[in-house]
Amino acid sequence: MSKKNSEPTPKNTLGMDVSVDCVVFGFDNDTLKVLLIEQKQPDTVHLKTQNAVPGDLVLDNESLDEAAKRILQELTSLKGIYLKQFHAFGDPNRVRGLKDQQWLRTFRVNPERRVLTIGYYSLVKLSEFKPKAASFAGKTYWVDVYNIPSLAFDHNEIVHKALLMLRHELMADHIGFELLPEKFTLSQLQKLYEIILDKKLDKRNFRKNILRTETVTALEEKQQGVLHKPAQLFSKK
Amino acid sequence: MSKKNSEPTPKNTLGMDVSVDCVVFGFDNDTLKVLLIEQKQPDTVHLKTQNAVPGDLVLDNESLDEAAKRILQELTSLKGIYLKQFHAFGDPNRVRGLKDQQWLRTFRVNPERRVLTIGYYSLVKLSEFKPKAASFAGKTYWVDVYNIPSLAFDHNEIVHKALLMLRHELMADHIGFELLPEKFTLSQLQKLYEIILDKKLDKRNFRKNILRTETVTALEEKQQGVLHKPAQLFSKK
Structure with a gap:
């Protein structure tokens, strides 16, 4: 049989490594923070200390969700955090x-290989999770999301994109109630929105709009033990 | 210097191929379709014909967005379609x-390698794009999104996930106006929503809710040349 003219050439590629990077946002009523690790110094050479979000390679037989869970736990000892995939970062030179x-040369077998990374993110109550560094993380710490140092690889871009996704979910799906007490005032809810969106909101418009979304229920209860006029309490519908 | 006890073992992986798969939705006023290719028969062996969304490997020095654009054009001859990344599919056995x-053995150099794929999607006016098969696509065709045949790899799952993303964007961001004429009636807009969401909507509630979102402007104009009572026209705000 003669070769058809239009037969495509088989594609050959070097192959890549795939990693997962985890952006964990922590809310503490007044600020929005993000969890970083300080990379541990190797034994043999002294390198400039680098900061990064917790991330590592996906193993050969592991799914992406499994990898995200394992990696966050290996580096920060955190368990039970729901991580959501949000974007793949594929610049060919992102680790070069x-x-x-x-x-990378201190602890990767193929440091020069292209690495595609899949970003995962999460939003938790900061007070409920106490990270503890392990593996190649020498230290873990929370940093204000609006004051992040220069990070390894493209991690500043990854955190920024995660923040945009978080804001979009807040506006579109009204996530975030789980960060408040079960019964909350609209002022508390407004503050949560203001911190995540990083802007002041008009009180009247905020109240009108949030009540329209029908995501909150007014309770037959008011705040107690406050010095000012007690505000009405709401719960998630 | 003594080896620290906690020094992590370097991770070694086989590496993966990374591909991009493009889910192009086409709207034609009455139905929502998705663009499929029929994989071309190889010269040397006869295989059962497979259907798939257009997809292929990302090249060594190519970004993901570049790959999506190139691959859609190589297989379907379509240019100028905005493709948006929506999800990474990483089941270790997804091409096995x-x-x-x-x-895969007929046209990949490393057919047994693990392949991670990044899903991209797009929503276009069906009438404006005329695909033409090339490369390893033997045929291209539009199929109703609610009546998709069995596809290669995990492509049924990829299309399903893309449809969920499309619905979410429709509800959250009110995309879709570009599929309607510049001046449209609320009935036309409602029909677009009903087709994408695959459910009937209540006319009064739909009108009330869409006007609340402040995404449409009522024009000082009514429909012309219709047999029924002419309806008011709107445009995108």
């Missing part, structure tokens, strides 16, 4: 920076 | 089915 390469 | 493997 000089200091990124120096660091 | 028997007929998938038979087909």
Whole structure:
């Protein structure tokens, strides 16, 4: 049989590594923070300390969701956090920076291989999770999301994109109630929105709009033990 | 210097291929369709014909967005379609089915390698795009999104997930106006929502809710040349 003219050439690729990076946002009523790790110094060489969100390679027989859960736990000892996939970051040169390469060479078998990373994010009550560094994380810490240091690889971009996704979910799906007490005032809810959106909202418009979404129920109860005029309490519908 | 007890073992992985799959939805006023390709028969063996969404491997120095654009054009000749990344599909065995493997062996250099795929989607006016098969696509065709045949790999799952994303964007961000004429009636808009959401909507509630979102503007104009009572026209705000 003669070869058809239009037969496509088989594609050949070098293959990539795939990693998962976890952006964990922590809310503490007054600020929105993000969980970072300080990469541990290798034994043999001294490198400039780098900060990053917790992330590592997906193993050969592991799904992405499994990897996200395992990696967050390995590096920060955190369990039971729901992580949601939000974006794949595929710049061919995203791990090829000089200091990124120096660091990768200390603990990756194929440091020069292209790495595609899948971003996962989560929003938790900061007070309920106490991270503890392990594996190649020398330290874990929470940092204000509006004051993030320079991070390894493209992690600043990853955190920024995660924040945009979080804001979109807040506006579109009204997530975030789980960060408030079971019974809350509309002022508390407004503050949550203001911190995540990083802007002041008009009180009257906020109340009107949130009541229209029919996501909250007014309770037959008011605040107690406050010095000002007690406000009405609401719960999630 | 002594080895620290807690030094992590370097991770070694086989590496993966990464592909992009494109779910192009086409709207034609009455139905929502999705663009499929029929995989071309190889010259040397006869295989059961498979259907799939247009997809292929990301090349070594290509970003994901570049790959999506190139691949859609290579297989369907379509240009100028805005494709949006929506999800990464990472089941370790997603290309290991028997007929998938038979087909991959005919035109991939490493058919047994794990393949992670990044899903992209788009929503277009069906009438404006005329696909034409090329490369390893033997045929292209539009199929009703609610009557999709069995597809290669995990492509049924990919289309389903894309449809859920499309519905979410419709409800959250009110996309879709670009599929209607510049001036449209609320009945036309309601029909668009009903087709994408696959359910009947209550006329009064729909009108009330869409006007509340402040995404449409009432025009000082009514329909012309219709047999029924002419309806008011709206445009996107």
